Amino acid sequence: MTTERLARLRAALEQELAPTRLDITDESAAHAGHAGAREGGHFRVSLVSAAFRGRPQIERHRMVYAAVAPLLHGDVHALNIRAFTPEEVT
């Protein structure tokens, strides 16, 4: 189940943002037991995409949330987001 969740999250991000690097860590276990954890997983997402060029962090986060919108409140309860342009990681 967790593997499927991860796969759906990865597919959504790849489709919408075409990241050149995408790391997803499932941190759901660390949050097990609190109310929101029953709704879906906690994930740490780090991604590099040319789509972030010229956009401030707040817009980058909105883009990530928009990409995973269909999964929010289902597979995904919370995200930690780190969003970079290719230039920022070289």
Next chain:
Amino acid sequence: MDIVERIKSELSSSPVVLFMKGTPDFPQCGFSAQTVAALRACGADFKHVNIFEEPELREGLKRYSNWPTYPQLYINGELVGGCDIALEMYRSGDLKRLLDEAHAAA
């Protein structure tokens, strides 16, 4: 009061407003707790709204701000971001600078 007016009135009530899960002393989510800790480390005065006590506001603010999660930190009525952005700005010193400016202007 309609929900957008309600949101605007909350945002104009203080230069720094944190919409969070729980309260600063009893946060009910790790992300809310970390954001409170960053604000306190900057010595900021801030108003909080516990969105668990305000279901209508909780949904309305997500649409208003085009931001689907909590916490949401506002300075001078503008969404600064959620926990990740607040912490990143805390580490860089930008958060304290922005908070100090907001308090100085208030």
